[in-house]
Structures are given as structure tokens and as C-alpha cells.
Amino acid sequence: MAKRLSMLMRMGNLTRTGQVGDGREEALADYVLAHAAPGDVDDAIRVIDEYAYRQATLINIGDEKGLVLDAAVRRAEPRLLLELGTYCGYSALRMSRVMGPKARLCSIEFSAANAAVARRIWDHAGLGERVTVLHGTLGDDGRTIDRLNSEYGFGPGRLDFVFVDHIARAYLPDLRRILDQRWLRPGSIVLADNMKVPGAPHYRAYLREHEGTQWRTREHHAHVEYQSWVKDLVLESEYLPSGAATGPGGTGPAPA
Template sequence: MVSPAIALAFLPFVVTLIIRYRYYFLLFYRAVLVRMVQDCLTSLTREERAFQYVLTHATPGDPNSILDTFDHWCSKVEYMSNIGPRKGKVLDRLIVDNAPLTVLELGTHCGYGAVRIARSLQLGARLYTVEMDERNAEVAEKVIRLAGFDDDTLELIVGTSEEVITKMREQYGVERLDFVFMDHWKRCYLPDLQLLEGSGLLGKGSIILADNVIFPGAPHFLRYVKKSGLYQYRTHRATLEYTPGIRDGMAELTYLGVK
């Protein structure tokens, strides 16, 4: 057993550690422990619980109400890694300012990002959003339709990002992507970006916005972007969604074309 004297000597170190990393401990509690307990108590996934809350509290057909209700649930009830309201404003501005006609979202999750993008699209624009988890895709489909968007504006595709990117031309008739929003597995950011390049779906001026490049981070992706010479690049620094004490950011890339 550890003597009281030794334990007391380590106490300042433990307290300092807890204070320094308190937001990470809080994130672990909200994102992991609370989720585990609620999974057992409800027999529903976290995404299904979020949809039940939105269905009960949001106004159908009103995208703003859907997003506000999601934000309240994620900040006050259970944590979920949507882009959130602060970083979402950057996404909103880029969509409005650039008025893309064809948009690809990688990582639909529960539909928050898709609704956020779709509400800012101009008439005639189309969003393809990709989710590999079938159960999450079912939730996202309900959220998207609850917000009032139909297949003419927003098409949800179930599959991996790699599978879908390779089929964009042949199966979906897409010749060019004006805007790509990456918010899926961070380890897929780089291979998917290179796949987009190789497929010819990126044209000069195409914009790629990648979330969470600082936390949990996508270092290989950022290193490639900086060295490739194919992109004009900037980072939008912010904090992790619904967790203000953890630094995060998004990478905004503008494709310059093949050298």
C-alpha cells in the first residue's frame, strides 16, 4: 500500500493535472460515460435519442429550429460531435459566398451538417451526403425530411466515402464538385482528398472544408496540403463543438488545379 505521506506528496501533481486537463475529462465524461449509461437505460443509440428530442422539441419544416434544438441537446443533454454553431457559421458563410451548385458531404452522421448546408444552398443546387453507418443513416434521413428537404435538393447515400467518390461520375452524373465538406473519419481525410484529385472531380476553385483538423487532428492531411502546392490553404481556429476549453479548427482549401 502507498503510505499517506507519499500519497500526499503526489496530491499537488494530481490536482494540477485535473485542472489542466479538466475539459478533456469533461469531454470523456459526457461523450463516453454518459453515453454508455444512456445506451443501457434506453436501448437506443445516442443518435436515436437525439432525434427523439428533436422530434419532440423542434418545429417541422424549419431547418433553423432543427439545428437550434440539436445544439441545445448536444450542449445540455448529451455530447455529440456535430460541427456546432460556432464553426457552423464558417461553413454557412462559405456556402453563401461561393454559391456552389454541387456539394459533397463526407460524414452525414445524424444529418446536422447536411441540414446546415442545405438551408444555405441556392435554388437548383444539390447536396450529396455520405454516411457509412446504416443506423445513423436512418436517423439522418428522418432529420433531413423533418427539416423539409427532399431528394431534389439533398440525397443521402449509404456507403463508404471511397466507394461513393469512385461512383460520383458514373452513378450520380457528377462532373465537378464545387464544394466538399469533410467531417468523417480523420484518417480518411488524406486518402479521400487524393481520390477526389485523381477522379477529376475537383476543378479550379473547388473548395474543401475539413473539420476537426486540430482535435482530434488530421496531421498527415495538413502536411500533404501544405506541401502539395495544389491548394490555397488557411485554418479557421476555434474550439471543439460544445466544449469551449478544447482548441480545434477547420482547414479551408481552394483547389488551384493541376500543376
């Protein structure tokens, strides 16, 4: 509980810099390089979880909700994936492990320091060019979007999977930017973490408003990363052709 309270007290620093503010992110990279077998993605994931439980809590998706991420990627069978919020690269490790051998993941991170930490960990784990981190945001006057379109193969209907796990206030604006670019195809999946803690009410309200016409959403109930006493929620939303039904009865979210 003390670790979680300490983390909450540093939330202002997190929203400004993307880091907790006590050096734990750089320390994590050192820990992974010292304790994880080189070229072993599974072992890098194991060591990050170990660090989060024993050394310092991290704000990545964590092991419990990570299983939800794994399953969603397997269901989507994506060729092109986008992550909003790299942090230290943990969720990208998980996605790289379950996406197909020809799939490619582009991860966007607004903190240059976090992007460097992720690169160190990915290089140690042997991810190669299957995963790329771009320092920027989708809201930086088109610079990052232009790079995704011109350098990374993004375009209308080409994006199969999106993982949203950055600043809560950017969830809905960034989803709208993705829609404006027409990157999604019918059946593309958007997975969003932290629907209860810290919460993204405008994003959730938008999905409810468009349930059954533009989106089919299922709710995954879990807990805040690396503990078991604060409940959290992950939303898995399938992009639909206009007018598609939601399943039996045609109303309400699909079952989890």
C-alpha cells in the same frame, strides 16, 4: 468537462460504428421530431444545438464552427456539394440553408444507423431531394464512387464544395480519391473539420506541401464542438490551377 471525458472514453466505439454507443443519436432524432417545427430547417438546427448543450454532446461540427461552414458555402456558391461524414445530419442542414435553391448535396455515411437518423431529421425539416445520404465510403472498392458518377451527376470539374468530417485517417486518402476522379474544378473549396482534435496530420502536411501550387488554404481557429476550453482548427482549401500563387507575396497560407 465530464461529458467531454465520457465522449473521449468512447472514441473506440465511434471509430468502429460511427455512434457514441449510448443511444444518443437515435434519441436526438426523437428529440428533434418532438421539439422542432416541421418543415423548418432553422428550428431543426436550433433544437439539435439545444440537445447537444442540455442532453448529450454530439460530434457534429456544432454551432461555433458551423458559422465557418456557413460562410465557406456562401463564398463557394456551389451547385454540387459532397459531404464525407453525415453523422446525424446537422452539417447538411446548415449547408442546405445557405446553398442555392438549385444546388444539391450528397452526403456519405459509413454507419447505416446514422444515415437513418439523418433521414428522419431531414424529412422532418422538409429538405426533400436537395440533400441525399448514401450509406458507404469512398474507399469501398469504387461502389460509392460509381454511384456518385452514375446516379448523382458527379464527373470531371462538376464538384464545387466538399466538407470533410469523418474518420481522420481517411481524410487524405479520400481527398486523393476525389482528385483521381477529377471531380474538382479550379476554385472548388474543400473544408475540413477537426484539424486539432482528433487531428489529421497527414492531410494537413499534404496541404502545406502543395500550398500555392495545388491549394490555397486558410485556417479558422475555433473550439471543439459545444464547449469553449479545447481549441480546434478548420481548414478551408481552394483548389488551384497548377502554378497559381497564393496571394500577396506568393507564399504561405491566405489570411483567415
